[in-house]
Amino acid sequence: MNRARTALLTAAGTLLLLAAMEAAGRLGVLGESWPPLSQVVAALGDPVTRDLLGRALAATATAAGTGFAAGALAALAVAVTGVLLPVLKAGLDRLAAVVHAVPLIALGPLLITTVGREGTPSVIAALAAGFAVFVAATSGLGAASEAHRDVFRALGASRRSTLVRLQLPAAVPLLLDGLALAAPAAVLGAVVGDWFGAPRGLGVLLVSSMQNFQTELMWSAALSAAAISLLAYAALAGLRTAAARRFA
Amino acid sequence: MNGRAPQHGTRALHATGRLLSRYWTVLALVAAWGAWVRTQHLNQIVAPTPAAVFGDVLDNPGAYAPDLGWTLLNAAVGVALGMLLGLAGALLVWTSPVLSGLMTPMALIMRSVPVVAMIPVIARVVGFGTAAVLTITTVVSFFPVFVLAGSGLRAAPAATRDVFTVLAASGLTRLRLLLLPGAVPALLVALRLTAPTAVLAAMLAEYLLGTHGLGQLFARSVTFMDPARAWGTALVATVVSVLCFVGARAAERQGTARFT
Numbered sequence: 061m062n063r064a065r066t067a068l069l070t071a072a073g074t075l076l077l078l079a080a081m082e083a084a085g086r087l088g089v090l091g092e093s094w095p096p097l098s099q100v101v102a103a104l105g106d107p108v109t110r111d112l113l114g115r116a117l118a119a120t121a122t123a124a125g126t127g128f129a130a131g132a133l134a135a136l137a138v139a140v141t142g143v144l145l146p147v148l149k150a151g152l153d154r155l156a157a158v159v160h161a162v163p164l165i166a167l168g169p170l171l172i173t174t175v176g177r178e179g180t181p182s183v184i185a186a187l188a189a190g191f192a193v194f195v196a197a198t199s200g201l202g203a204a205s206e207a208h209r210d211v212f213r214a215l216g217a218s219r220r221s222t223l224v225r226l227q228l229p230a231a232v233p234l235l236l237d238g239l240a241l242a243a244p245a246a247v248l249g250a251v252v253g254d255w256f257g258a259p260r261g262l263g264v265l266l267v268s269s270m271q272n273f274q275t276e277l278m279w280s281a282a283l284s285a286a287a288i289s290l291l292a293y294a295a296l297a298g299l300r301t302a303a304a305r306r307f308a
Numbered sequence: 309m310n311g312r313a314p315q316h317g318t319r320a321l322h323a324t325g326r327l328l329s330r331y332w333t334v335l336a337l338v339a340a341w342g343a344w345v346r347t348q349h350l351n352q353i354v355a356p357t358p359a360a361v362f363g364d365v366l367d368n369p370g371a372y373a374p375d376l377g378w379t380l381l382n383a384a385v386g387v388a389l390g391m392l393l394g395l396a397g398a399l400l401v402w403t404s405p406v407l408s409g410l411m412t413p414m415a416l417i418m419r420s421v422p423v424v425a426m427i428p429v430i431a432r433v434v435g436f437g438t439a440a441v442l443t444i445t446t447v448v449s450f451f452p453v454f455v456l457a458g459s460g461l462r463a464a465p466a467a468t469r470d471v472f473t474v475l476a477a478s479g480l481t482r483l484r485l486l487l488l489p490g491a492v493p494a495l496l497v498a499l500r501l502t503a504p505t506a507v508l509a510a511m512l513a514e515y516l517l518g519t520h521g522l523g524q525l526f527a528r529s530v531t532f533m534d535p536a537r538a539w540g541t542a543l544v545a546t547v548v549s550v551l552c553f554v555g556a557r558a559a560e561r562q563g564t565a566r567f568t
Contacts, residue, residue, distance in 0.1 A: 158337075
């Protein structure tokens, strides 16, 4: 009963949000640049717009996806290195924090000279996603209970077998949490990466349509970026709920 | 560090050792950057040496200070507004379970939509210039505060809540004496999350929209082929963002110790 009520309220909240966006556009309270939602959707009926948006969406999704995968793997590798060689751990933590603090715009020119305009969005996506995964992986690998650790120590388990048989399984729920948070970060990284002169992508479309007063196109690009990160987040968060039951 | 004289030497040695064990990776990064520029024989326009960048920042602090101050002001005002609005929103939702259910999609959106990517949309709607930069820093800090303050308000232990119920405390008293102090740690966590992000979001907006500030200084330096200044801007922004994080974390530790 209670769960049904929550679901009902959530659905009502979503509808209310969409209705508010539509109403704000119809009434023009936020000016010309806030069109009604229905007008944005109707603009997708035009095959040229749809084609343009589709290509941009594919480019951004690819960049975000490869960045996500590469960033997550690299972050996991670094976190595991920290566990296997504890001497390095403090330094690796600081490195992650500093790399995360480097402003995205500062990376633009550097990446364009090193990996080129095409590669920049996926590298920024990898950096953004990698940090979220790294933080989750570090705390996940430390999440095994003290009692379990004592058992492994008493039985004389090596650092490697403790990692494989205790720490990695214990890290799964937190790791999936980190992956869920990393998905929107990867989409953001890919969009921001587009702003440094990538040939195509949602970020390019956002800025060019902003400059050319193509309000519907701008909104459809923005809503597409929001939709892919929402879907990726929801999928990973669902996986996390399933895994939490298995690994709890 | 008020160590007694005989221990002074070993203590300094220890401190250096600790600093090295924590920051060797950062030093290695700078060394790798220097080596990369030297071995690849890169033109200074493509990539300046660390010495050139650090030198430019240390020799011309006056060139960075006004823009840095403006960016920090934008970020600080945005964070302050975002925290106020976020807390107000959380209080509003706290008063009614129906409202709180209706707001669940908002919480999901906060976790999953890349707000910073919406800078072009926000600029188009509120107009280019400082208003857009402030809106972005406000929105970036609003969502975490809203969600975390909301859970902070609900975090009061059941036993203490019962005491207030037994004593027939009014809603306002309960809020003032129990719930708001209980929400302070959550607010401080939100501050730690948003402070560095707000600085970076302000820079990105300045870069894209060409308003004053570090982001614009960066764009200008790139356009006028002054790589030492451009990389210097990045260095200043990195240091400032790390300092914001460190400061907010210190505030969080102090506050958590005081309020729990």
